[in-house]
Structures are given as C-alpha cells and as structure tokens.
Amino acid sequence: MFEGYAGTSDSGFRDEVEAEEALARGQYLADMSTNGDRPALTGPAGAEAETRLAAFARHTVFEGQVVTDEARLRRIVARHDPHLYPGTFLTCVYNPDRALCRTPSGPADRPVMADCQPLACRNAAFTPTNRHALERHLAALDTALADSERLAPYVRHRLEDQRRETVAYLTRHTPESAS
Template identity: 80%
Template structure:
C-alpha cells in the first residue's frame, strides 16, 4: 500500500488507496476477490477463447479450483462474467455501424441483440448503471456468449457441447465445437481470429514431415475443417 500510494503521488494519479481515519487500512486477501473475479471475467477473449486456446486445461483448472471452493468465489466470478457480457452486448446493440454477425446462427444473434437493446438502449444511450444492467440481464438475458473465435448463440437443443448431465442454462465452453455447432455466430473479429488460426496451422504444416504422424494427421484435419468452415462462412465483402 505504501508503494502504491507513493507511485500514485509521484504521478498525480487519483486512485491511491484511501486511508482509514489517518492510517492505512488493514487489507486481507478476501478483499481482492472482486478484483480477481473482475480480471478472470474480462481476460482477453473470455472463457470460450481460454478453452480453445489452452486445450481446456485452463478451464478445468479454474472450474476445479472455483467449483470446489466453499467461499462463493465461483458465484462471484460468474456474476462478474455476466455483467461483462451484458456490458459488451449492450454496446454491440447500440452500435448502428457494427457489421452484422454471420455464420450458422448469425441471423439469430442479430435478432437476440435487437431484442436486448430494447431494454438497454434509450435514445441512443446505453445503460451503464451496473445494478440496473444486472437486473435487465436477469430478466432479458439474450444468452449470447462472445469469445475470440466465435460468438455462441446458446440454444441447448442444438448445443454440441452438452451431455445429459450438463445444466441446460449455460453452454459448456470447455467442450465447445465451434466449427460444427449450429449455435456459432461470427463477428468480423471472430473471422479474423479463425483466419489467423488457419495461417498458424498452415505454417506448422510447412515442415509437416518432421512431425510425428499422429500430430501431423491432427493438424491436417484441423486445417482442412477450418479452411472449409471459413470458405462457407466468410462474407463476400470480408478481407
């Protein structure tokens, strides 16, 4: 705290730690829960991207840690994730210049966004009050889950990530199958991320003869499926 306050004073920053009746407060690790939840919820790409990029391990670790904790931390992270998602979707719904989502569920994503924005946008202004946005989400959640490689338009009946034991109200992001699931919608950023992923696969296969046969086969399969998906779902005007 002393270091932080000296740092803020040197740079004339207003976000130093306030004192408590003239003394630095007594901080405990519990007080960092909201901070930690905030970062987990807002880390780049969100949970779906984490699942895809780290082959599910990060999700399993996080869910194992948070799920076995009696502290309520998991609830805190989920509430923060819902708020982050609500803020992002409200901004998307309010942007008239935003390119429409594409992909298998692109039209449905647009319909859900339009409905959500009826509750979150008034005279062009987005609801920014956190408590109000939480209430709106609780009643009118569009069940859209933005990620790096896809935007999940969750519909449990056609979700490939679910098994009979999974709860029906949330996608099982650790088992996402974005290239095959009919709940997949795509923003231009999602398409760009998938295109970059395809380039990485192609670069890895340039030296394919040096790879173990099983690894090479898996990469070739991923490359083939990703290229076919992009061919099917890249709008003609996209780069």
C-alpha cells in the same frame, strides 16, 4: 481450479468470478446491441443473433439513454437474456436443442464453451474478431504443418484435417462484403 482450493472454500471466490463474467458478458451484449456501426454477425446463427440483439437493444435503451449502471444492466440481462455468449472463435447463439457442447450432466441454460465445436455447431455466429481469430488459427496450423517432417504421422494427419475443415468453414461462411 474452481473445484480445488478456491472453489471449495466459503470465500465466495467462485461466485465472484461468475458475477464478473456475467457483468462482462452484459457489457459486451449492451455494446453489441447499441452499436449501429458494427458489422453484422455472420455464420449459421448470424441472422438469429441479429434478431436477439435487436430485441435486447429495446430493453437496454431507455428514454434515449444507454444503460451504464452495473446493477441495472445485470437485472436487464437476467430478465431479457438473449443467450449470446462471446468466445474467441465464435459468438454462441445458444439454443440447447442444437448445442453440441451440451451434456446430460452439464448446465442446460448456457453453453459449455470449453466443449465448444465452432466448426460443427449450428449455434455459431461470427464477429469480425471471431473471424480473425479463426484466420490466425489457420496461420498457426500452416506454420505447424510447414515443418511436418518433424511431426508424428497421427499429429500431422489431425492438423491437416483441422486445416482442411477450417478452410472449408471460412470459405462457406465468408460474408458477402468481404468477397
């Protein structure tokens, strides 16, 4: 859509959307880094995500106060960006050297979440919300496969593969406290 009517005009709509996304990401990072009660991130990049959040927290807390000013938050994120990107099924701990979403023509400084491969990428870290989204996706796969006689063989096979991969991934990355 951005490359259509809204993206080609001089209205600045695309810039406004990107600015709002950046602000929402900054607020998410500030909340994650200052929330001492939140569960630890898990997954292949969970430990790295925790380290980056701790470093980011040192810059978002000033003299006993949490940053609430939007302009200041934007400056802090621009200067001390931990390169953590929240998503539905994962929180990306972006490292371009191991990002499966990166293409030669795409941006090198951030992930392309539309091309994300959460079950294969080593940049993946999970919040409990991400894990629940994967579990809901697994339940949706189970529902679709329950009536597999109506599915074309190729579709059924792909859904079965996706279900098997999702179960294996969730089993492999189950937090110790959940066991």
